[in-house]
Amino acid sequence: MKTSMNHLTNKIYMLVINGIGFSIFFSFGLFTFHDLNNWVLAYALIGANLLLTHFRIQMPPEGNSMSMDSAVYLACLFYFDIPMTLTVLFYTSVIQFLYDRKTDWWAHLYNFSIYSIMIFCTYHVFQLTNGTIGNIDLNILYSYVLALTVYFIVNSLLIMLYFITYDRTNAVKIFQDITSGTIESYISTLILSIILVLLFQTETVFGLSLFVGLALILSFAFKQHFMLYQDVARKANIDQLTGLYNHGYTKELLDKLFKEAKENHKPLSIAFVDIDDFKKYNDENGHLKGDKLLEEFGKQIGNAAKDTAYSIGRFSGEEFVFILPDTSSQDASSFVDRLRKTVNDTYYDGVERLPYGCLSFSAGIAPLQSETVTPSELLSKAGQAMKYAKMQGKNNTHIYGTEIEEDRLSAPIDEMEQQLNILLAKDIYTYRHSKRVYKYAVEFSQVIGLKEQERKQLILGALIHDIGKVEVPREIINKKGKLDNYEWEIVKKHVTWGHDIVSKNKKFESLAPLVELHHERFDGKGYPYGLSGEAIPRLARILCVIDSFDAMTTERPYQRTKTFPEAIHELQKCAGTQFDPDIVDSFIRYIHRNYLSTLEPNTL
Numbered sequence: 001m002k003t004s005m006n007h008l009t010n011k012i013y014m015l016v017i018n019g020i021g022f023s024i025f026f027s028f029g030l031f032t033f034h035d036l037n038n039w040v041l042a043y044a045l046i047g048a049n050l051l052l053t054h055f056r057i058q059m060p061p062e063g064n065s066m067s068m069d070s071a072v073y074l075a076c077l078f079y080f081d082i083p084m085t086l087t088v089l090f091y092t093s094v095i096q097f098l099y100d101r102k103t104d105w106w107a108h109l110y111n112f113s114i115y116s117i118m119i120f121c122t123y124h125v126f127q128l129t130n131g132t133i134g135n136i137d138l139n140i141l142y143s144y145v146l147a148l149t150v151y152f153i154v155n156s157l158l159i160m161l162y163f164i165t166y167d168r169t170n171a172v173k174i175f176q177d178i179t180s181g182t183i184e185s186y187i188s189t190l191i192l193s194i195i196l197v198l199l200f201q202t203e204t205v206f207g208l209s210l211f212v213g214l215a216l217i218l219s220f221a222f223k224q225h226f227m228l229y230q231d232v233a234r235k236a237n238i239d240q241l242t243g244l245y246n247h248g249y250t251k252e253l254l255d256k257l258f259k260e261a262k263e264n265h266k267p268l269s270i271a272f273v274d275i276d277d278f279k280k281y282n283d284e285n286g287h288l289k290g291d292k293l294l295e296e297f298g299k300q301i302g303n304a305a306k307d308t309a310y311s312i313g314r315f316s317g318e319e320f321v322f323i324l325p326d327t328s329s330q331d332a333s334s335f336v337d338r339l340r341k342t343v344n345d346t347y348y349d350g351v352e353r354l355p356y357g358c359l360s361f362s363a364g365i366a367p368l369q370s371e372t373v374t375p376s377e378l379l380s381k382a383g384q385a386m387k388y389a390k391m392q393g394k395n396n397t398h399i400y401g402t403e404i405e406e407d408r409l410s411a412p413i414d415e416m417e418q419q420l421n422i423l424l425a426k427d428i429y430t431y432r433h434s435k436r437v438y439k440y441a442v443e444f445s446q447v448i449g450l451k452e453q454e455r456k457q458l459i460l461g462a463l464i465h466d467i468g469k470v471e472v473p474r475e476i477i478n479k480k481g482k483l484d485n486y487e488w489e490i491v492k493k494h495v496t497w498g499h500d501i502v503s504k505n506k507k508f509e510s511l512a513p514l515v516e517l518h519h520e521r522f523d524g525k526g527y528p529y530g531l532s533g534e535a536i537p538r539l540a541r542i543l544c545v546i547d548s549f550d551a552m553t554t555e556r557p558y559q560r561t562k563t564f565p566e567a568i569h570e571l572q573k574c575a576g577t578q579f580d581p582d583i584v585d586s587f588i589r590y591i592h593r594n595y596l597s598t599l600e601p602n603t604l
Contacts, residue, residue, distance in 0.1 A: 501515075
């Protein structure tokens with residue numbers, strides 16, 4: 001409602017300004033001249049203005065430029081009076097409207113109107129302070145200074161009011177932006193307008209041509225200077241190996257965007273990305289290949305952000321920082337996760353020796369929150385989230401603040417982790433799968449109505465449910481093709497081997513049924529015993545659903561996995577045969593509430 005009111009006020013303001021501007025022109029301007037000399041002069045002034053507007057003088061930093069058209073309007077006003085000045089303005093504006101169709105028509109109208117008002121106010125102040133039209137009179141130099149001061153005050157005021165009526169929340173910032181650099185522009189325009197009047201006194205058309213020629217030479221010279229500045233600035237801000245922003249500029253950019261997001265109450269997220277096992281890659285392939293990999297990786301992630309407002313910098317070594325303005329943590333996570341999978345699926349020379357058999361990275365996401373005070377704090381949180389992602393088995397993304405509560409289970413979990421780490425060296429996929437199943441179990445156990453002891457059993461059982469795979473030969477467990485009958489029978493024994501491993505520890509023998517029976521099916525066609533229905537312990541039936549869901553949605557390089565909706569459809573299809581239908585219903589509701597409501601459509 002407030003935004004609509006602001007827009008209405010803005011439209012009314014523009015209507016009033018346009019009304020005043022056109023009234024001034026119709027009162028003081030001319031559509032035609034009876035004297036041919038005046039037409040020649042008008043054509044020359046219009047042409048000069050069009051050239052000066054097109055060939056603006058570019059100055060660093062990027063986006064900063066100056067046009068000398070105001071000097072022409074003021075010189076015309078001081079030497080030829082207001083009718084000629086408004087007529088030149090009118091025909092210049094008409095030609096610009098026909099030529100520059102990219103600019104909205106209302107912007108052309110507004111621009112013409114504010115120039116008309118500026119010229120009108122400047123003219124009357126010049127008259128009131130004893131200024132005389134024609135040759136320069138140095139005895140009344142103050143009249144020129146005062147007139148030009150009014151010209152700039154009116155210009156700044158009209159533009160500032162336009163933005164304030166559009167967005168009243170940033171009035172101070174708007175004023176600072178508009179008035180910054182005004183003094184330099186004020187002085188240069190004053191000097192140029194007086195120089196042009198002096199040239200008019202000598203030879204009008206020739207003097208104007210000389211002025212425009214000099215301005216064009218300056219424009220081209222400044223353009224070359226600006227291009228050189230851009231090249232030097234680019235080299236100073238760019239990491240030469242990856243082509244991304246370097247450490248210093250990344251921090252500078254983060255400081256700027258952090259401040260803007262804080263002031264405007266807009267979302268901002270940071271992603272801290274670290275390439276997994278990069279030291280191992282360097283040790284295996286040498287540092288030259290390591291540099292080549294960083295170069296190609298930098299190009300790939302840079303291209304991913306090309307058509308977005310996101311910025312990426314190389315922070316150090318194999319660490320990278322993504323700055324994602326106007327982006328929530330969930331959207332940032334979705335973007336980084338899609339990029340991570342793309343990187344997994346892209347072949348880099350020598351990555352087959354890495355644990356995943358592909359290039360991977362771990363990423364931590366940190367959103368800007370009201371309590372976040374400094375950019376360094378935000379960056380630190382993203383770094384902590386990245387380390388947590390590493391602890392979960394690498395090649396994944398984690399959002400800061402969503403760590404699983406483990407306080408009451410910390411001691412037994414630490415002991416379980418020691419067992420699970422045996423899997424890490426042999427089968428990183430099973431290790432990561434176990435960590436994800438554990439995470440699902442922690443969350444799902446809170447909503448399915450388990451007693452505290454049952455919840456503890458499910459969580460610990462989920463973490464270690466595949467521990468028996470340490471006994472499966474490496475060539476079978478890491479085989480990329482389809483298993484033959486003999487190999488499949490070996491794999492199926494992991495539940496029995498896991499049962500034996502867990503049973504040896506008195507503290508965890510209560511977990512043995514979950515480890516042994518999580519592959520039993522509700523219809524009795526599972527293994528190892530072919531139990532069915534409620535003969536299968538409820539916790540094992542729950543674990544069966546969680547385990548299968550993660551297996552369906554687990555990412556492997558160069559292979560397509562099921563999306564969450566596809567996996568849910570599979571659970572529904574197999575409810576009553578492979579899975580307990582009641583547990584399936586509860587699990588689907590949990591997935592919808594915790595995951596599908598926040599993921600982007602193209603990530604599902």
